[in-house]
Amino acid sequence: MEAIEQNGSIAAPTNLTVDDVDVDFLPLIYDIIRSVERDPHDSTQKTRESQDISQKILELHKKFDEARAQIGRLPGVEYSKEEQLKKLETFRKQLQLKKDLLRKYREMCTFEIPK
Missing domain, CATH: 1.20.5 (Single alpha-helices involved in coiled-coils or other helix-helix interfaces)
Structure with missing residues (x-):
């Protein structure tokens, strides 16, 4: 893949290593599980908790997509x-x-x- 700078010129692709790939999903998963385990008795609080869980799940999906994109840029993956x-x-x-x-x-x- 080629990286394009703002002025339109093509920059050299960055060398990505396995250590550079962000695959730290456990904190987000832990937060989601903790949120699901909480059982608020108030209906308004349940609604707020449900929205928070939905937001955290969206963040997790976004993090998965970013990791997939980074893994796709690793050298040698195309073989x-x-x-x-x-x-x-x-x-x-x-x-x-x-x-x-x-x-x-x-x-x-x-x-x-x-x-």
Whole structure:
């Protein structure tokens, strides 16, 4: 996805990581459950509590939608499981080749320079 700045130019997409995705739903869920468990006896208070619960549920749905949008922007999500596994195997092979090259260079003879 491309990010568009206010002046109309295209900005570089931001690199989003898993740690940046906001998936902290438990406080909202806890508030909803606590609100449902309360049983006010006054009908006007019941109406107000019902509206508060509805508002909290809407906030939770909004938070779910935001999380879905953020997850959709994570790098690599566009690949299927098979493609991801194929890339992982390729990267593992590259890592092993680089490790082998490093080991080879370390074991090479070093030449002493006369002073």
